[in-house]
Amino acid sequence: MRENGYAEVLLKKALELTRRLDAKALVIIGIKLKKPLKVSVPILLVGKEVDNHNSLKTLPLPLSLGTKNLVNLASSFMIAEGMIEEGEIFIYVTPSTLGIRKAKKTVEVKDEFFSQIEHVFQEVLELAIELSLEGREGKPVGTIFVIGDTKNVMKYSHQMAPNPFKGYKINILDKESKEIIKEFAFLDGAFVISKSGRVLCAGRYLDIDFKRVSVNIPSGLGSRHLAAAGISKVTKAIAITVSESGIVRVFKDGKIIFEYNPRLH
Numbered sequence: 687m688r689e690n691g692y693a694e695v696l697l698k699k700a701l702e703l704t705r706r707l708d709a710k711a712l713v714i715i716g717i718k719l720k721k722p723l724k725v726s727v728p729i730l731l732v733g734k735e736v737d738n739h740n741s742l743k744t745l746p747l748p749l750s751l752g753t754k755n756l757v758n759l760a761s762s763f764m765i766a767e768g769m770i771e772e773g774e775i776f777i778y779v780t781p782s783t784l785g786i787r788k789a790k791k792t793v794e795v796k797d798e799f800f801s802q803i804e805h806v807f808q809e810v811l812e813l814a815i816e817l818s819l820e821g822r823e824g825k826p827v828g829t830i831f832v833i834g835d836t837k838n839v840m841k842y843s844h845q846m847a848p849n850p851f852k853g854y855k856i857n858i859l860d861k862e863s864k865e866i867i868k869e870f871a872f873l874d875g876a877f878v879i880s881k882s883g884r885v886l887c888a889g890r891y892l893d894i895d896f897k898r899v900s901v902n903i904p905s906g907l908g909s910r911h912l913a914a915a916g917i918s919k920v921t922k923a924i925a926i927t928v929s930e931s932g933i934v935r936v937f938k939d940g941k942i943i944f945e946y947n948p949r950l951h
């Protein structure tokens with residue numbers, strides 16, 4: 687049977703299970719719906735390119751985050767959106783699996799996170815998660831990606847090392863660019879990425895004067911995270927960090943709006 691065939695069978699079973707277990711929501715991951723579904727509970731579609739003819743709620747996250755991560759994020763999203771309450775049961779279905787879960791907030795995520803999910807952000811988040819999981823040449827890597835408001839970001843930063851992206855048009859939305867970007871993740875400092883996805887530079891030091899700028903992050907975090915929080919406070923940019931311990935964080939307005947360790951899930 688082709689993969690599409692499995693998806694149809696699993697989706698049918700998921701609907702049955704939703705009714706039979708009196709589940710409070712159905713999460714459909716990476717499956718294109720051919721027709722409207724007959725089910726009375728809220729449905730959440732997860733995936734970057736989900737077809738949404740039925741104006742259902744969508745969570746456009748990259749499928750490469752893996753089912754476990756996506757189910758966790760879907761769970762937090764549905765709680766944040768009031769689609770389900772903590773402790774209630776939901777069913778999830780992918781093209782190859784079907785599962786039952788209790789809704790809980792396993793991911794440290796603020797509601798603002800879900801309003802940031804557009805193309806460039808999704809791609810950078812995906813890259814950050816891959817870097818956390820893969821490291822570079824067997825070693826863990828830590829880095830910062832700063833997205834948007836590049837004019838101000840450049841003003842509040844300077845080059846630490848020669849910029850490997852100077853003179854090249856590398857865009858995060860091009861599939862082939864990912865490996866190139868990963869190659870430079872070992873450089874100290876930050877990547878600066880425009881709102882449209884162009885990687886302007888790597889090896890950028892973020893100059894934040896913490897005598898003037900106050901950020902709201904846990905005290906144990908080091909200078910990388912402080913710098914990311916700071917740049918998100920003094921500009922309109924969003925910063926995504928990967929810590930050497932694998933934790934991926936998203937900063938906006940000087941606060942953490944998403945925190946996740948893909949290595950632990």
Ligand SMILES: Nc1ncnc2c1ncn2[C@@H]1O[C@H](COP(=O)(O)OP(=O)(O)OP(=O)(O)O)[C@@H](O)[C@H]1O
Nearest residue numbers: 828874875876891892907908909910911913929930
């Ligand atoms: N202001 C800054 N701008 C850009 N990069 C920075 C800045 N400050 C620190 N870094 C980067 O962060 C690296 C790690 O610094 P540090 O260990 O203090 O951070 P950390 O927040 O504890 O990060 P990790 O959790 O990954 O160890 C530095 O080697 C440097 O590459």
